[in-house]
Every structure is written in structure tokens, then in C-alpha cells.
């Protein structure tokens with residue numbers, strides 16, 4: 001069994017929009033309030049406050065601010081559970097310190113129970129009338145929870161989380177190495193290359209004009225809000241184009257293969273390189289790797305992340321020679337040891353694949369002396 005989410009657009013009427021705004025606001029208020037409480041308590045007494053303590057404090061908070069009782073109480077509790085997992089990720093060094101939610105960003109709240117889809121395909125949430133929803137594909141599996149969100153451009157969505165039996169992987173034994181790049185978005189050891197569409201760069205001129213117009217509008221004016229929406233829509237379109245492209249490639253890769261080895265990228269470190277930072281944000285490798293892992297689990301394809309300090313580009317995938325003087329500009333090179341002609345990226349893919357196979361071998365069984373020597377040779 002695994003989780004799969006379906007995202008549908010919803011069209012709340014004005015009255016419903018006003019109520020949803022309250023729900024977003026309360027959820028944001030509670031989230032931000034408890035980040036503050038937790039940091040304060042930790043600074044004072046070095047105690048880690050968690051969901052249990054928060055839930056008790058929430059009851060008191062609701063007495064103080066009675067408007068918190070107007071929205072679904074389970075959604076507020078769910079907000080605290082989400083905050084708890086954000087803190088857990090932070091303490092496990094898997095994520096950043098939870099950030100304050102802002103009104104100008106994407107808004108959301110989750111409904112864990114007591115919601116339903118009516119016979120005429122509307123979404124019924126606690127404390128409000130059913131909302132018109134466009135169900136563009138059939139929902140399979142058991143429905144677990146629903147998350148309502150609003151984009152900065154003003155669109156509303158319902159993301160329905162389900163649990164379902166997952167399809168089995170194609171038993172073809174195909175394994176590939178996958179390298180991510182800027183010139184080509186990704187390259188496989190097959191070899192296969194997927195171009196980098198550079199969506200952000202293509203919209204940059206339009207975006208600059210609109211942003212300039214926005215900056216000239218008077219604060220708090222109607223025209224400023226209109227200009228803000230236009231800018232938000234351009235950003236949204238770029239993000240949608242990118243996501244769509246990545247969905248297609250990741251689905252193709254996990255359906256055709258049983259194992260994919262790719263580099264574990266240090267994206268934060270790379271974005272610090274100011275010359276490349278815009279291009280690197282535009283390719284959104286992090287999002288792609290998440291999609292790959294999510295789909296890998298859905299379709300039964302293993303994703304192996306290879307240590308990023310492994311010299312995948314400089315090593316000859318045939319004889320193991322390390323070419324120390326290889327620069328970023330060298331797209332192709334010849335190995336001085338075995339005289340094979342290499343395409344830089346495809347060679348890197350072959351190395352990633354070989355490395356992760358060795359690693360699996362040494363983790364799966366007793367590490368044999370031969371493996372250990374080979375691992376050392378590759379690592380050095």
C-alpha cells in the first residue's frame with residue numbers, strides 16, 4: 001500500500017471564499033504562534049515542546065482569541081501536527097528551521113476527517129456548504145485527508161490524499177545512471193538526453209516589464225493588486241510548465257527502469273554560485289528528485305542517491321583512470337589510459353550506475369575484500 005494524491009481545482013463562491021480566508025488565516029496564525037512559543041520555551045528552559053503540549057496550549061489560545069473557534073478545530077490540530085513534522089525534519093537535519101507562513105505566499109490548511117464528495121461531485125467540508133469541484137480523473141483507493149490551498153494568483157485547489165495498492169514494477173531488470181545538468185536537463189547511461197527547456201529564462205523579459213509596472217503602482221491601490229496578480233500569474237505559469245515537463249520525464253524513467261542511480265546534489269551549496277544561481281533555480285533539480293522518489297515508490301523503481309563527493313565526471317567509466325585536469329568546459333574527452341572517447345555526461349552516468357551497484361553489493365552482503373578495494377579506488 002502507498003499514498004497517492006489527486007489535485008483538483010475548486011471554485012468557491014464569494015461567501016465560501018471569505019470563510020476559506022478565515023481558515024487559511026487561523027491556520028497561519030496557529031502555525032506562526034507555535035513557532036514563536038517553541039523557540040521562546042527552548043531559549044528559556046531548553047525544553048522541546050511537541051504536539052501534546054501544543055494541543056493543550058491551543059485550547060487556552062482559543063479562549064483568548066474566540067475567532068479561532070469559528071473554523072474547524074481538527075484543521076488547527078492538523079496544522080500543529082504538520083508543524084511537529086517540520087520540527088522533526090529540522091532536528092534530523094533533513095530540513096530547514098520551520099519558517100513563518102506569510103499571507104502573500106501559497107495558503108493552505110488540511111482537513112483530516114469529516115469531509116466528503118457529494119453525489120453531484122462537490123466537496124463538502126465541515127462548517128461550510130459544498131464547494132463546486134472539477135474532478136478531471138477518477139479517484140482510486142481509500143480517501144484519507146484533503147488539503148485546501150490558494151495560490152498567490154488566486155486559484156483554489158483541493159488535494160485529495162488516498163491510500164491504495166500499488167502497481168508492481170516491470171521485471172525487466174533495467175538499471176540506469178542519471179546525471180543532471182544545465183545544458184541538457186538530464187542524461188541517462190542508455191544514453192538518452194532530455195533538453196533543458198529554460199522556462200524561466202523564456203518568460204524573463206515579460207516578467208521584468210510587469211515587475212517594473214508593479215513597482216510604480218501606488219501602495220494599497222486596486223491597480224497595484226491587479227499588477228501583483230499579473231506577476232503572480234507569470235510565476236505560476238513558469239512553475240506549471242516546469243512541473244509538467246518534470247512529471248513526464250520522471251514517469252517515463254520510473255516506468256522503463258527498475259533502478260535509477262543519480263547524484264545526491266548539494267543544491268543549496270550550488271545556488272551560492274551567483275553566476276549560475278538563476279539557471280540552477282530554473283532547472284529545479286530538487287523538485288525533480290522528489291518527483292522521481294515519489295513515483296519510484298509508486299511504480300516500484302528503486303532510486304539510489306550517490307554520494308556527491310564521488311568524482312563521477314573525472315573518472316573513465318571503462319578503466320577507472322581519473323582525469324584531474326578535466327574542466328567544466330570539456331564536453332568530450334579521450335582517456336589517456338584506454339583511449340576511449342567519452343561524452344562527459346554519459347560517462348558520468350555510467351560511473352554513477354557502477355558506483356551504486358558496488359555500494360548495494362557491499363551493503364547487501366558481507367563486504368568482500370575485492371569490493372572494499374574497488375570502493376576505495378573509486379572513492380579516492
Ligand SMILES: [Zn+2]
Nearest residue numbers: 316319335338
Ligand atoms: Zn579509460
